[in-house]
Amino acid sequence: MTENLAKRSVISKPRARFIRETADVRRQALIEATARCLAEKGVAGTSVRAICARAGVSSGLLTHYFDGVDALIVATYEDVGARVSAALEQAVEEAGADPRDQLRACLQANFRAPILDPDLLATWTAFWSLVKTDPRIAAIHADVYGGTRAQLESLLCAIVPEMPQDRARLAAISLTALVDGLWLEICLDSTTFSADEAQAMVERAMMLALGQWRDEWVDQSDRP
């Protein structure tokens, strides 16, 4: 009793001042803190305390606004995924009206900021590692991946209307895989090749997929 009183009045430090924020502001701050934690310290280092310390709030706020740390990670995935999609969308819009330019912009944007970012990879690998475990994460993944693939497919069909549907589908999958693989490797180890080289490789693959290559070096002997 008395000890409790003494503790409160003497030992314990005064409670920190705080300002009230709207729910949206707090949620967004927590989401951004989570993304930064994932990027900097990986899944293992992304704890409630670490996230809240970064967000500048006490650890109680996380469960106040989200249904636990897992739900916050899911929300972060949604947010980061939407941001990446928006960056690609913006690149397409800035490319003008020619669908070929739009396709090129959509592919090349993966190798410029803000998508080309090792921190983003760290966030992404954290999500990948959760796809198997958490069906919500799997659903978001399917949504994001399917969306970009469908966009590539429609652009391909717009550029080459006579392209068969199945070929367009496989071409979109191939281009996506190439971009993902290059992006993964360059984020893991940026010394292997440069972003410019990645863009050149994607450009070449795009032209090959469209059947419109223009290349000084090819082996003509085996062509039909």
Place this chain on the structure above:
Amino acid sequence: MTENLAKRSVISKPRARFIRETADVRRQALIEATARCLAEKGVAGTSVRAICARAGVSSGLLTHYFDGVDALIVATYEDVGARVSAALEQAVEEAGADPRDQLRACLQANFRAPILDPDLLATWTAFWSLVKTDPRIAAIHADVYGGTRAQLESLLCAIVPEMPQDRARLAAISLTALVDGLWLEICLDSTTFSADEAQAMVERAMMLALGQWRDEWVDQSDRP
């Protein structure tokens, strides 16, 4: 005192029987248990107790044979990486003497067992998430990736000797990225496309990289 004695003589169950194994056997068992844990439960679920339970040993053995759980994960990465490299190597050897067949085998083997395995992806994403944090993991990654890329490059040069060095390098990087991207996606979500389709896409990319495509559908209008 007496309680301690009673505890030991009456309450505590007798210590489990065990057999002595060589250090190699124990190490390998722990490594395999770690790989299974990573695959099934992700990094978060890969604890000392979980690993040792899977390996059928007590938790004290981990620190007895490895310098902590981090070192065990590094050893597991080395082991899994070596196993993947060995599988690719074996595929090449079984392909015969033609370097074109060898290249094809090396690429296609990524979409057959034992490499095409969602559990392996789970293990791999765990490693990717550690590349930034742990320089030992980064070194192993650079080693494995560089090795396969160099092999592809030498095969490309063997098939088309007149291919410029820089193009062979970029082609090897592109093929690796395509394979990695397809492998990643098919392991994450096997409903998007099939392993056969993945092999077909890789086959096509390989022929295009060699400048030896033979394709019924191409747009001839824009070719030089």
Place this chain on the structure above:
DNA sequence: GACCTGACAAGCCCATGGCTCTTATCAACA
């Protein structure tokens, strides 16, 4: 200006994690 509401901070509780330490067990050798 009192007070009411609820967002917020602080810290407790229990579970789990990594690692250590002691003790028990086994196998090899004399």
Place this chain on the structure above:
DNA sequence: TGTTGATAAGAGCCATGGGCTTGTCAGGTC
């Protein structure tokens, strides 16, 4: 067969994590 030393089991220790409770203060309301 007894001795011995390395191997192994398992309890324990300390740190950390997540969730929750409790008390408090900011900002609006009458």
